[in-house]
Amino acid sequence: MQPYDEERLGELLGLLPPAPAGWVRAAQELPAARAGLDEIVERARADAEFRARLVADLEAALALAGYEPSSELLDAVRARLPELG
Amino acid sequence: MTIELSDAQLVERCRADDAAAWNELVERFSRYVYAIAARVYRLPDHQADDVFQDVFARTYERLGSLRDDAAIRAWIAQLTRNACVDQLRAGAREEPVEEPAGEHVDEALERLGEALDVQEALRALSGDCREVLDRFFARDESYRTIGEALDLPAGTIASRISRCLGKLREQLEGRTTEVGASGGR
Numbered sequence: 001m002q003p004y005d006e007e008r009l010g011e012l013l014g015l016l017p018p019a020p021a022g023w024v025r026a027a028q029e030l031p032a033a034r035a036g037l038d039e040i041v042e043r044a045r046a047d048a049e050f051r052a053r054l055v056a057d058l059e060a061a062l063a064l065a066g067y068e069p070s071s072e073l074l075d076a077v078r079a080r081l082p083e084l085g
Numbered sequence: 086m087t088i089e090l091s092d093a094q095l096v097e098r099c100r101a102d103d104a105a106a107w108n109e110l111v112e113r114f115s116r117y118v119y120a121i122a123a124r125v126y127r128l129p130d131h132q133a134d135d136v137f138q139d140v141f142a143r144t145y146e147r148l149g150s151l152r153d154d155a156a157i158r159a160w161i162a163q164l165t166r167n168a169c170v171d172q173l174r175a176g177a178r179e180e181p182v183e184e185p186a187g188e189h190v191d192e193a194l195e196r197l198g199e200a201l202d203v204q205e206a207l208r209a210l211s212g213d214c215r216e217v218l219d220r221f222f223a224r225d226e227s228y229r230t231i232g233e234a235l236d237l238p239a240g241t242i243a244s245r246i247s248r249c250l251g252k253l254r255e256q257l258e259g260r261t262t263e264v265g266a267s268g269g270r
Contacts, residue, residue: 004203004254006247013207013222015200019119023134027111027141031104034145 033076036067041080055084089208093154100148111141114158116223117201118165125193126169126185132176136168143168158201162194206256214249221246 002008044051053061058077062069078084098106118140122133143164151160173184207215220226232239
């Protein structure tokens with residue numbers, strides 16, 4: 001095994017620069033985002049009025065319900081509820 | 086002082102829906118996943134971002150099926166490798182691309198594995214040492230930038246780096262000795 005001299009340590013430290021902060025944050029927020037998505041899907045299945053609002057205008061309905069209608073959330077809701085079109 | 090969780094302990098806590106553990110898991114492996122996508126497979130930023138999010142989404146979804154919690158690193162490496170190949174093949178429909186040879190990828194992953202061992206040892210050092218070594222080597226900052234950020238004369242940065250590298254080496258050699266003495270982790 002090679003010794004850990006200063007040069008080798010510096011080289012190994014340099015191999016792992018930080019990932020962009022926004023990427024890390026998005027991955028860390030994944031569980032909360034999934035929980036929010038599950039909540040929307042459950043509500044859409046149980047509440048006909050909410051479902052009708054989602055079909056009429058997905059973005060506005062989500063914003064009105066207190067969710068940030070990011071493009072990722074809109075895509076995820078459409079994927080889970082194909083009836084929204 | 087915070088207690089450093091092993092990879093297996095971290096996975097176990099993530100399975101129990103511990104949000105702080107998930108944040109730590111992402112933080113711990115974020116550089117590794119990024120380096121595989123951006124450096125080994127040389128994906129452009131938008132594709133590397135897709136791989137990054139895809140790998141952590143799959144990790145989150147499939148954590149329950151991981152047979153050996155301590156094998157999370159190898160598992161994440163394989164997920165990343167598969168996601169990178171998928172990206173390259175998807176992109177190749179528009180423009181032909183060359184996938185890196187398997188042996189090149191194996192060799193690069195071995196080096197990144199060593200780098201991750203060093204990162205792990207780095208976490209055991211003081212905050213001052215972690216910061217100065219990370220800024221200089223991983224973030225490629227100059228003595229001047231580091232000095233301004235840490236409110237230190239630029240002239241003392243070199244000696245601090247050298248002192249901290251010494252501590253890092255002791256930490257790594259201590260681990261090697263422990264592993265040797267106990268016959269492995």
